[in-house]
């Protein structure tokens with residue numbers, strides 16, 4: 254694989270997004286002064302996106318294939334790190350930690366040194382652990398009745414919310430935001446739901462300002478980001494012994510919440526999960542088989 258010039262990478266990306274190279278540059282290549290003017294949420298999201306596209310992906314590709322990494326590959330992230338300090342942002346924030354780690358790898362590749370990613374290799378599941386994983390997937394049920402005598406601690410809720418944040422998401426934009434509302438403290442806000450309100454309502458929102466960091470994001474990806482987070486939430490709730498019900502807002506309910514909490518316009522109030530200690534073991538809704546679901550499959554490559 255040959256070393257790709259920055260221009261040809263820009264042209265490839267522009268083609269992918271269906272815009273001109275000039276438009277792509279206008280949207281993504283900001284001066285330090287322009288970066289200083291952004292609100293902090295968008296700036297941090299840009300740091301995540303830029304680090305992902307301009308540094309992480311090319312550095313790993315270079316490390317994997319042993320191809321050279323151009324010396325100017327680090328320019329974008331180094332500029333953003335300068336702005337990071339000018340803005341007085343903390344070095345403890347995840348974007349800074351990630352950017353400086355990847356920058357370290359990139360500098361090694363630029364110097365022609367190998368990058369050892371084996372320290373990040375996951376601890377692969379044993380066959381017994383795989384069975385536990387399958388139990389979580391296949392025994393999770395949507396639960397709609399709760400043991401209200403048992404309190405759900407905030408620490409446990411936070412473990413579930415953390416799992417949501419670790420879902421995959423487009424361009425590393427990390428837009429997911431939550432509201433955690435206890436029915437016994439603030440009753441009635443979820444009236445109109447087709448199931449009795451869970452003791453804990455987790456509202457899953459997205460900060461649309463994160464998407465200002467990539468205005469070319471395919472629209473589907475926004476909802477998919479949220480779906481991936483919410484899927485992790487219901488799985489984690491089950492893994493920690495809680496019951497969860499993924500729920501749909503009616504317009505009336507959504508508007509009620511927006512009004513009650515004065516939720517700012519830049520938050521999309523997308524979906525919610527009711528959670529609590531389960532008081533119900535519903536029958537599995539059996540799924541159709543894989544053979545029915547797969548509508549096309551390549552023939553096996555007999556040459557291999």
Ligand SMILES: Cc1cc2nc3c(=O)[nH]c(=O)nc-3n(C[C@H](O)[C@H](O)[C@H](O)COP(=O)(O)O)c2cc1C
Nearest residue numbers: 393394395396397447448498499500501502535538
């Ligand atoms: C996007 C989405 C919206 C849902 N909305 C509701 C809802 O409004 N009310 C409800 O009772 N269940 C809702 N559910 C739960 C589904 O009914 C449930 O996942 C489905 O029947 C399969 O059952 P299981 O989760 O127990 O496997 C929703 C699930 C998803 C993924």
